[in-house]
Amino acid sequence: MANEVCFRTLEYLKQPWELEEYKSRGGYEVLTHILKNKVGPSEVVETMKASGLRGRGGAGFPTGLKWSFISRNAPGQKYVVCNSDEGEPGTFKDRDILRYNPHQLIEGMVIAGYAIGATVGYNYIRGEFWEEYERFEAALEQARAAGFLGDNLLGSGFDFQLHSHLGGGAYVCGEETALLESIEGKKGQPRFKPPFPAHFGLYGRPTIINNTESLSSVPVILKEGGEWFKELGVENSGGSKLFSISGNINNPGVFEVPLGTPFSELFELVGGMKDGRKLKAVIPGGCSSPVIPGEQMMDLTMDYDAIQKAGSMLGSGAIVIIDDQQCMVKMLDRMSYFYHEESCGQCTPCREGTGWLWRVVNRIENGKGRQEDLDLLESVCGKIAGRTVCALGDAAAMPVRGMLKYFQEEFQYHIDHKRCMVGAGPTKGLG
Amino acid sequence: MTDELVTIEVDGRELKAKPGTMLIDVTDAAGINIPRFCYHKKLSVSANCRMCLVEVEKVPKPLPACCTPVNEGMKVSTRSPMALGAQKGTMEFLLINHPLDCPICDQGGECELQDVAVGYGSDVSRYSEAKRVVPQRDIGPLIATDFTRCIHCTRCVRFGAEIAGVRELGATGRGEHMTIGTFVEKSVDSEMSGNVIDLCPVGSLTAKPSRYKARAWELTQHDSVAPHDSVGSNIHVHTRNNRVVRVHPKENESINEIWLSDRDRFSYEGLNSEDRLTQPMVRKNGEWQEVEWQEALEFAVKGLQSAAGSDGDQLATLVSANSTLEELYLAQKLTRGMDSGNIDHRLRQSDFRLDGNDSPVPGLGITIQGIESLDAALLVGSNVRKEQPIIAHRLRKAAKSGAKVSFINPLWIDLHFEADQFVSTPAVMVDNLASIAKAASAKLTGNLAKLVKAAEVSETAKSVAEQLKSANNGVIMLGNQAAAHPDYSLLVVLASAIAEATNTSLSYIPALSNSVGAALAGALPHRGPAASLVEKCGANAQMMQSKPRKAYLLMGAEPGFDFWDPSLINSALDQAECVVALTAYHSESLASCADVMLPIAGFAETSGTLVNAEGTWQSFNGLVKPQGDARPAWKVLRVLGNLLDIDGFDQNSSDDVLEELKSHAAETAIDNSVSTKTAGELNSSTEGLYRIGDVPMYASDALVRRASSLQRTNSAEPAAVRLSANQAKSSDVEEEETLVVVQDGNRAQLPLIIDPRVPDGAVWISSALPGTEKLGGQFGVVTLEKA
Numbered sequence A: 001m002a003n004e005v006c007f008r009t010l011e012y013l014k015q016p017w018e019l020e021e022y023k024s025r026g027g028y029e030v031l032t033h034i035l036k037n038k039v040g041p042s043e044v045v046e047t048m049k050a051s052g053l054r055g056r057g058g059a060g061f062p063t064g065l066k067w068s069f070i071s072r073n074a075p076g077q078k079y080v081v082c083n084s085d086e087g088e089p090g091t092f093k094d095r096d097i098l099r100y101n102p103h104q105l106i107e108g109m110v111i112a113g114y115a116i117g118a119t120v121g122y123n124y125i126r127g128e129f130w131e132e133y134e135r136f137e138a139a140l141e142q143a144r145a146a147g148f149l150g151d152n153l154l155g156s157g158f159d160f161q162l163h164s165h166l167g168g169g170a171y172v173c174g175e176e177t178a179l180l181e182s183i184e185g186k187k188g189q190p191r192f193k194p195p196f197p198a199h200f201g202l203y204g205r206p207t208i209i210n211n212t213e214s215l216s217s218v219p220v221i222l223k224e225g226g227e228w229f230k231e232l233g234v235e236n237s238g239g240s241k242l243f244s245i246s247g248n249i250n251n252p253g254v255f256e257v258p259l260g261t262p263f264s265e266l267f268e269l270v271g272g273m274k275d276g277r278k279l280k281a282v283i284p285g286g287c288s289s290p291v292i293p294g295e296q297m298m299d300l301t302m303d304y305d306a307i308q309k310a311g312s313m314l315g316s317g318a319i320v321i322i323d324d325q326q327c328m329v330k331m332l333d334r335m336s337y338f339y340h341e342e343s344c345g346q347c348t349p350c351r352e353g354t355g356w357l358w359r360v361v362n363r364i365e366n367g368k369g370r371q372e373d374l375d376l377l378e379s380v381c382g383k384i385a386g387r388t389v390c391a392l393g394d395a396a397a398m399p400v401r402g403m404l405k406y407f408q409e410e411f412q413y414h415i416d417h418k419r420c421m422v423g424a425g426p427t428k429g430l431g
Numbered sequence B: 001m002t003d004e005l006v007t008i009e010v011d012g013r014e015l016k017a018k019p020g021t022m023l024i025d026v027t028d029a030a031g032i033n034i035p036r037f038c039y040h041k042k043l044s045v046s047a048n049c050r051m052c053l054v055e056v057e058k059v060p061k062p063l064p065a066c067c068t069p070v071n072e073g074m075k076v077s078t079r080s081p082m083a084l085g086a087q088k089g090t091m092e093f094l095l096i097n098h099p100l101d102c103p104i105c106d107q108g109g110e111c112e113l114q115d116v117a118v119g120y121g122s123d124v125s126r127y128s129e130a131k132r133v134v135p136q137r138d139i140g141p142l143i144a145t146d147f148t149r150c151i152h153c154t155r156c157v158r159f160g161a162e163i164a165g166v167r168e169l170g171a172t173g174r175g176e177h178m179t180i181g182t183f184v185e186k187s188v189d190s191e192m193s194g195n196v197i198d199l200c201p202v203g204s205l206t207a208k209p210s211r212y213k214a215r216a217w218e219l220t221q222h223d224s225v226a227p228h229d230s231v232g233s234n235i236h237v238h239t240r241n242n243r244v245v246r247v248h249p250k251e252n253e254s255i256n257e258i259w260l261s262d263r264d265r266f267s268y269e270g271l272n273s274e275d276r277l278t279q280p281m282v283r284k285n286g287e288w289q290e291v292e293w294q295e296a297l298e299f300a301v302k303g304l305q306s307a308a309g310s311d312g313d314q315l316a317t318l319v320s321a322n323s324t325l326e327e328l329y330l331a332q333k334l335t336r337g338m339d340s341g342n343i344d345h346r347l348r349q350s351d352f353r354l355d356g357n358d359s360p361v362p363g364l365g366i367t368i369q370g371i372e373s374l375d376a377a378l379l380v381g382s383n384v385r386k387e388q389p390i391i392a393h394r395l396r397k398a399a400k401s402g403a404k405v406s407f408i409n410p411l412w413i414d415l416h417f418e419a420d421q422f423v424s425t426p427a428v429m430v431d432n433l434a435s436i437a438k439a440a441s442a443k444l445t446g447n448l449a450k451l452v453k454a455a456e457v458s459e460t461a462k463s464v465a466e467q468l469k470s471a472n473n474g475v476i477m478l479g480n481q482a483a484a485h486p487d488y489s490l491l492v493v494l495a496s497a498i499a500e501a502t503n504t505s506l507s508y509i510p511a512l513s514n515s516v517g518a519a520l521a522g523a524l525p526h527r528g529p530a531a532s533l534v535e536k537c538g539a540n541a542q543m544m545q546s547k548p549r550k551a552y553l554l555m556g557a558e559p560g561f562d563f564w565d566p567s568l569i570n571s572a573l574d575q576a577e578c579v580v581a582l583t584a585y586h587s588e589s590l591a592s593c594a595d596v597m598l599p600i601a602g603f604a605e606t607s608g609t610l611v612n613a614e615g616t617w618q619s620f621n622g623l624v625k626p627q628g629d630a631r632p633a634w635k636v637l638r639v640l641g642n643l644l645d646i647d648g649f650d651q652n653s654s655d656d657v658l659e660e661l662k663s664h665a666a667e668t669a670i671d672n673s674v675s676t677k678t679a680g681e682l683n684s685s686t687e688g689l690y691r692i693g694d695v696p697m698y699a700s701d702a703l704v705r706r707a708s709s710l711q712r713t714n715s716a717e718p719a720a721v722r723l724s725a726n727q728a729k730s731s732d733v734e735e736e737e738t739l740v741v742v743q744d745g746n747r748a749q750l751p752l753i754i755d756p757r758v759p760d761g762a763v764w765i766s767s768a769l770p771g772t773e774k775l776g777g778q779f780g781v782v783t784l785e786k787a
Ligand SMILES: Cc1cc2nc3c(=O)[nH]c(=O)nc-3n(C[C@H](O)[C@H](O)[C@H](O)COP(=O)(O)O)c2cc1C
Pocket: A054, A055, A056, A057, A058, A059, A060, A061, A063, A083, A084, A085, A086, A087, A088, A171, A172, A173, A174, A175, A176, A177, A209, A210, A211, A212, A214, A215, A390, A391, A392, A395
């Protein structure tokens, strides 16, 4: 029951990124069917709604619902934008889609354009993904030559141009409105919402923006039907999902499994811990999601509701497995530095607060912590979370709160003994 | 959107508002204070400071009032524990990296951060890390920067993009490294740049000229009116110990909104120039001597009487249109009282052939605010952006909302909005306008009918005519360089006929702060107070110079710098028997030709009235004592009137003078009608190299010429000869070479600059700058020689 959606071509093909191979596994059949038979756009949107697909970029917003916010017949240019910025630490699934299944993403984007009446699309690719960018460009060329992109697709009268756009290497540009600003050639800074992209998107026009995995799922959903997709998963979490799994495990990588799969099964899939280490904790949905102790994780299933009930988030599906030799203070030092460095700087709580958080954590890590620092961290988190322009502020606060919730003793140990509770003693932090 | 209002509740108070209005605008209108930094009513919403967070019922997080639209039934608390907690949280973040150097900060006492911190800050800091420091940046002589104090509200950045129309300041860097600056090391040069000083809520951007001169609480604030261009921007003059320390804009939505041009903001520095004339001076046996007022006045009266006492026509009065209404009125009264009709304020005009048929009170003809709702405008001979920055700002708003704006000019100008520019030598400007007249089927007679008939209708002419015709609200505006054009009369009649044919209106952009007032006061040879035609026409400014008189009375004008043709006025004054100058400055230019210099009060030192471009009368008080022994000019004129035994000089205050003028002119409105359809022959020619002599922004009058900080800006460029690369080649001269300019036998040595803004066949040599004070007319044929 694995590899049915985004990875459906992987095990059958040698070079699944080539157009001909993709077609040999049914690629572009759905698009062809839709265009030839003039399937109603609203039918497409309805199927997407029925599938229960929730955005795979992190927020988990229902994709079909998002599409339905755009009125296909509204006059003027509309856009489809794909978010392949993949900046969330621990996440590396969209990279595999770009590498191994770029045509499925293209097919999904054309269908999305058809559904909302957009004739232009952009795929915004993370700045460091140079090879993936080249591969995607090659796929675009093939699709254009085959008539799947361009004017009057397959004689249907529907036009769709698709371009890729390489980012500049800023995490914040993965935030959808910062991404739009960046495509427009401006500084990558999130816009305040509302208005949402569906009303005021790229160049001020109605736009849907979805994650690479969300859009790549579209052709399969339309082929097999919304119900089929929904049934793959569990209540409130339709479909299967790519999980990027990393840590000191035997077999790290990206795995497509149905939502609702128990974590313990996934843990087995990756071959358990390396070098006899023990599972200590898991970050279930990318760095921005709060950490969960290992034993608790072992009882959880990997779906939106279960993880949320446990106080964290499924997020982008990036599972970071932490073993017993890792110092949580050092880990948080790393993570806090990341948010401090990646804050766009426009809004006060994030610009000032992320730096403050990191400096305090870094101080603790370096044996200069004070007793009041633990309360201070909690209080600063409280002044950032929910008060910023975009969710980066929340993303910076959540891991701190998670670590303090479950691993406060390691922080206390650092303050008291000026060294790590686990591992080899004080380590040089960043900065 | 419907007109129906929604009802919301804020802190228990019921408020009505249009749906979709931002909450902060609703609370502001109701007088409910929500703290804010990034929000500014004249700028777009950026919602980045997060100071305005409030609690909205049923919303789990605090919401920013500046970007939360109101809707029916919304319940808001601005001071609930959640709201206050959020506001205090933001305040703490804003302060952790702020230097808190209030005691040495010029903003201290009028700082938004300081004010809000009093209400929302805490008295101890929980931040014990090192604070951020941003290296110093020099962005020019007007604005002092200290970006360590910056709170990243981006008001200055948005000002550049949205109001000034030039992105001079920007935010570079991410996160904590985000800093405001110019993208490459350069100065900020917009003609409106100083407004960022007012917008900046902290001491990150402060006024350099007044830095460290006073603490805010030591200053006294007075209302006044800016004395340069014809906008009459409303200002607050801040004084301390009888000195003007700085000038700020005063809000007046119908005139300058909340903005001020740099010239209006920083020119006050010229008040305290070392050049100020502080004691009356007379020339005895060729030597200048300081004397008491009594002696100086008697000397002046004796001189005037002996030169022009028996023949009024020997008296010529030339006055600056930056003088007050009261001064101009008394000057014409005195002149006419001496049986002379020779008075004129049009010192930068050379073509007076239309006098008598001219517009009685030339002005905008629309309101300044009304410019925003124009849908088409053709500007002839105007560098409006530098000459009347606020009018340009209003035009920019019109252009941004779709108005078609075109220019017929002798130079390419730098604009901050989209417009078509038709640039040619001065003579061809007339043809271009004639071409539009033809395309618009304008009705003309005589000479101009012939000219129009001969004109070729270009595509551009057609499109401009079309734009004007299809406009609901269009104007043809004549600017400073039209007024100085040797064929001004032709331009006016053509423009007026085009306006008639296209159903648009003729508009003048007056050059100086009281150009309109000068017409109302009767400072014209052919029109008395209220612009009524006089029976016996006097000599106009040109005739007063080309046919020298024995006696001259000058007010507020410097011969080398305020006249169309400095060489002509100089030679006229040299030949005179008696030259009496009312002046605030002891200038070389006056000292070499005057016989008496009477020190008069400058800007902010006298009461008076200015009438702006739209015809609004604006009176102000004297705010500081005139320097030294200087006296308000209206008083000097009054005493001169008495001593000359002229009737009607017994006013006791400038108000009395104003009342007297009002009895004639209170009801006189702007009147742009032109009562002819033809004009004389073309004066300008395409033969030879033709000079274009504009008046640079910071050379427009005696006060601004002495404003030292403005004079150090990049906009205050020294005199030069400017040619297009083509023209330089055919004139066989090279960049940076020093050239001798020869005009009507006068010579000046100036460096050559290659400048693509100059059309071939023309040479751009600005007037009113040192180095050009001996040259001829602003327009005319010149030759270039190698030095
Ligand atoms: C700081 C920040 C970074 C983000 N980075 C990404 C990213 O790299 N990729 C992504 O798909 N979504 C990212 N998102 C989420 C997007 O804003 C957006 O929700 C998503 O692209 C929507 O697509 P979906 O509905 O298909 O998930 C980020 C959000 C934030 C606040």
